[in-house]
Amino acid sequence: MEFRLPWIVAIGSGSVEGLPEILRGIGCSSVLIVTDATIRGLLGPRVEGLLAGSFKLGFVEVSTNHQPTLDKLHVEIPWAGYDCVIGLGGGRPVDVAKYLAHKSSKPFVSVPTSISHDGFASPIVALKDDSGNPLSLFTTPPRAVVVDLQVVSKAPRRLLASGVGDLVAKVTSVADARLAVRERGEEIPESSLRLAEAAASIVVDNIGEVSSWTERGLRLLAEAGLLAGMAMSVAGSSRPCSGSEHLFSHAVDKLYPGRGGLHGEQVGVGAVISAYLHGLDWRRIKGILRRAGAPTAVSGIGLSVEEAARALVEAPRLRDRYTILHKLGLGEREALEVVAATVGSEE
Ligand SMILES: [Zn+2]
Numbered sequence: 066m067e068f069r070l071p072w073i074v075a076i077g078s079g080s081v082e083g084l085p086e087i088l089r090g091i092g093c094s095s096v097l098i099v100t101d102a103t104i105r106g107l108l109g110p111r112v113e114g115l116l117a118g119s120f121k122l123g124f125v126e127v128s129t130n131h132q133p134t135l136d137k138l139h140v141e142i143p144w145a146g147y148d149c150v151i152g153l154g155g156g157r158p159v160d161v162a163k164y165l166a167h168k169s170s171k172p173f174v175s176v177p178t179s180i181s182h183d184g185f186a187s188p189i190v191a192l193k194d195d196s197g198n199p200l201s202l203f204t205t206p207p208r209a210v211v212v213d214l215q216v217v218s219k220a221p222r223r224l225l226a227s228g229v230g231d232l233v234a235k236v237t238s239v240a241d242a243r244l245a246v247r248e249r250g251e252e253i254p255e256s257s258l259r260l261a262e263a264a265a266s267i268v269v270d271n272i273g274e275v276s277s278w279t280e281r282g283l284r285l286l287a288e289a290g291l292l293a294g295m296a297m298s299v300a301g302s303s304r305p306c307s308g309s310e311h312l313f314s315h316a317v318d319k320l321y322p323g324r325g326g327l328h329g330e331q332v333g334v335g336a337v338i339s340a341y342l343h344g345l346d347w348r349r350i351k352g353i354l355r356r357a358g359a360p361t362a363v364s365g366i367g368l369s370v371e372e373a374a375r376a377l378v379e380a381p382r383l384r385d386r387y388t389i390l391h392k393l394g395l396g397e398r399e400a401l402e403v404v405a406a407t408v409g410s411e412e
């Protein structure tokens with residue numbers, strides 16, 4: 066085993082104020098801030114006010130996670146003028162910043178403005194390839210992670226509920242990983258699986274507090290995301306945090322582009338199905354999603370039972386990573402029954 070972890074993690078109310086000291090702590094003096102137009106409008110002036118006196122600053126606004134477009138953007142950035150990259154925003158700016166920082170071998174600082182999935186502290190980047198297919202790259206974990214709970218508390222509830230979906234889904238991603246260890250002899254560090262389990266437990270055990278979106282609830286959600294990110298760093302892949310429920314979500318993206326829900330919403334619905342297939346307490350996962358206000362049925366992610374069943378059949382073909390779906394090899398009729406029984410309706 067060999068892995069890297071963030072040097073500095075700050076999770077707290079107003080923790081963005083600590084950015085200057087954190088940047089100095091990791092040896093940065095000139096900073097490229099990658100964000101999007103909305104977040105720049107909301108937070109740009111504040112961050113600029115904090116950093117402008119002591120740091121050389123540049124901003125890049127991104128609106129896509131299309132890899133070829135980002136590769137072009139990468140060539141246009143005058144990298145000699147920057148010694149680190151901040152990703153400021155929701156999932157996309159953080160992913161794009163992580164990718165650009167990795168490509169240019171600069172330290173990356175993650176400043177998420179919502180917790181809609183587990184990427185803000187992980188080494189994984191989710192992009193779209195040339196043909197629009199999802200692409201997951203293992204890069205470098207952030208050098209520093211700064212989660213300002215005041216900022217996150219202003220994120221749309223739907224994004225945060227999606228984060229709950231992505232994190233509770235570690236119950237089934239770990240079940241898939243353990244299945245692969247047992248039946249395929251796959252080598253996965255036990256500590257990475259424990260971290261992913263702990264991420265899910267934080268959300269499951271505290272769902273009342275988390276779903277009331279109090280400062281403590283958001284802190285718990287952020288801590289869960291941090292542990293999930295660490296799990297992937299330790300494993301050297303997304304394995305502990307991405308199993309059959311993620312394959313289901315990827316299949317939905319592929320079969321019904323632009324139609325499904327948010328990543329964490331789809332993964333949450335997928336986790337209910339996967340838990341059922343693993344013989345786990347799938348109703349409990351459904352209950353967690355319901356309390357967070359996340360979709361608990363395929364209708365909530367814009368699909369009919371038949372469409373979701375098709376995605377479930379397609380899912381194991383997308384990746385040669387052994388999961389319960391590979392073991393069972395569901396046919397269309399079985400998939401229909403499973404989807405109808407678990408996520409056919411909200412009940
Ligand atoms: Zn995910």
